[in-house]
Amino acid sequence: MITLYGHPISGNTHRVSTFLSILGVDFEFVVVDLKQGAHKAAEFLALNPLGQVPVLEDGDLVLRDSAAILVYLARKFDKDNRWLPTDPAQQARVQQWLSTAVHDVQSGPFVIRAMKLFAMPGDFDAVKQKTENLFGDLFEPHLATNQWLAADTPTLADIACYSYVARVTDGDFSLDAYPNIQAWLARIEGIEGFSPMMKASDLG
Numbered sequence: 001m002i003t004l005y006g007h008p009i010s011g012n013t014h015r016v017s018t019f020l021s022i023l024g025v026d027f028e029f030v031v032v033d034l035k036q037g038a039h040k041a042a043e044f045l046a047l048n049p050l051g052q053v054p055v056l057e058d059g060d061l062v063l064r065d066s067a068a069i070l071v072y073l074a075r076k077f078d079k080d081n082r083w084l085p086t087d088p089a090q091q092a093r094v095q096q097w098l099s100t101a102v103h104d105v106q107s108g109p110f111v112i113r114a115m116k117l118f119a120m121p122g123d124f125d126a127v128k129q130k131t132e133n134l135f136g137d138l139f140e141p142h143l144a145t146n147q148w149l150a151a152d153t154p155t156l157a158d159i160a161c162y163s164y165v166a167r168v169t170d171g172d173f174s175l176d177a178y179p180n181i182q183a184w185l186a187r188i189e190g191i192e193g194f195s196p197m198m199k200a201s202d203l204g
């Protein structure tokens with residue numbers, strides 16, 4: 001049995017949980033109480049010394065980092081290699097967007113949301129500008145002529161970038177100016193098995 005340690009309003013966790021659901025893989029979800037600091041307790045640090053969710057456990061294998069976990073799940077369960085192609089150029093195109101998810105999406109949409117929801121310190125206007133550049137220069141023009149980020153069909157690239165782009169609105173950032181991004185988000189939400197990310201306001 002696979003165990004996913006995460007948090008219901010963590011986008012990094014959501015990437016993994018929704019991909020498991022799309023793949024139809026059963027898993028146990030263990031909530032790590034970030035508010036109470038459970039991610040910095042010795043028990044969790046033994047799984048991930050960085051003290052971050054998500055962590056995936058599959059037998060003796062313990063993996064941190066959402067992108068690495070997505071790669072593992074694709075290779076292990078997607079026998080047709082649809083989500084992570086094996087052709088060098090196609091695989092690199094997916095990797096390109098995984099890097100975008102980990103770096104650019106994390107330093108823009110992730111931070112703008114965390115500043116509003118969790119009072120993460122920072123320069124809101126600078127992060128807003130970064131997010132506008134990311135959406136206006138990369139995502140929106142790319143999605144004007146492409147249905148999906150890295151291929152003609154959905155791949156890990158779409159799964160990895162989805163959660164924080166979709167939830168950027170939690171950071172008082174409107175997606176109204178980005179119709180191609182909105183249409184792409186809707187296409188992802190229509191993938192069979194997709195499971196939505198809990199809204200912060202529903203956490204209770």
Ligand SMILES: N[C@@H](CCC(=O)N[C@@H](CS)C(=O)NCC(=O)O)C(=O)O
Pocket residue numbers: 010011012013039051052053054064065066067102
């Ligand atoms: N590169 C990591 C980033 C994980 C991450 O930033 N997780 C956040 C929750 S979404 C976290 O655990 N933050 C707590 C902390 O950094 O102390 C990944 O992709 O999994």
